[in-house]
Structures are given as C-alpha cells and as structure tokens.
Amino acid sequence: MTLETMEPTPTWDPDAHETVVDRFSALRNRMTVRIWGADWCPDCRNQLPDFAAALEAAGVPDDRIETYPVDRDKDGELVEEYDVEFIPTIVIEIDGGVVARFVESGERSAAEELADQLTAAVESLEPWD
Secondary structure (H helix, E strand, O other), X not given: OOOHHHOOOOOOOHHHHHHHHHHHHHHOOOEEEEEEEOOOOHHHHHHHHHHHHHHHHOOOOHHHEEEEEOOOOOOOOOOOOOOOOOOOEEEXXXXXXXXXXXXXXXXXXXXXXXXXXXXXXXXXXXXXX
C-alpha cells in the first residue's frame, strides 16, 4: 500500500523554501526519512504533499524514504517501535539515530520544522567521510 498523499505538490516553490531545500539536500544521502500517514487523514493531506515536494526538490533518493500507511486505529508497520500515536509522524534518522521528528501538525509546515531540527542536529554529527 502506498500513500497518495506523498505525491509532491506540483506548485510548491523550492525558491521560496531555499533553506529547507538546502538542509535536506546537504543530508540527502545520509538521512533516512520515515513517514507514517494515511490518505484519509486531513493533517496528512495538508502536510505530506508539500513535504514530498521538498524532498523531491532536494533530490532525496527514493530509497532513503520509507512510507508506512496506517489504519484508523493507528495500526501499521513499526508504529509501536517509533511510538506513533498521531499522523502524520515523520522521523528523520542519520547514522541510525533519530535526529528530527514531526508529529501531526504545527505552527509551520513539516518541512520547515524538520529542516530547523536538522540544522540543530547537524552540529553534533560526526564529520562526513
């Protein structure tokens, strides 16, 4: 099962979100993005298409993006392991550790929130090889 809500918004403007694109782009081959959501969920329909557009603009490879559809009871793959209670939940891992997390909704978009968390986390990461 796939998430239709992960179809990138065609009108999302990467130039208007340069910082987001730059941060995701810099880490695109080092991060794993895990996304729990559902096509029936209003918050997912609101957040995920723009987030998918940001990942696409940054050139994040498809094999670095894992999507996990959940049902109305929030049952789905790895839900318990990642403590998913609300959707969308987006987790970004680098070197096997969680460095950023977005849950359900916020004052800003998922892409903006996660880019800011990545900026803070990058300072503590080991240098690139």
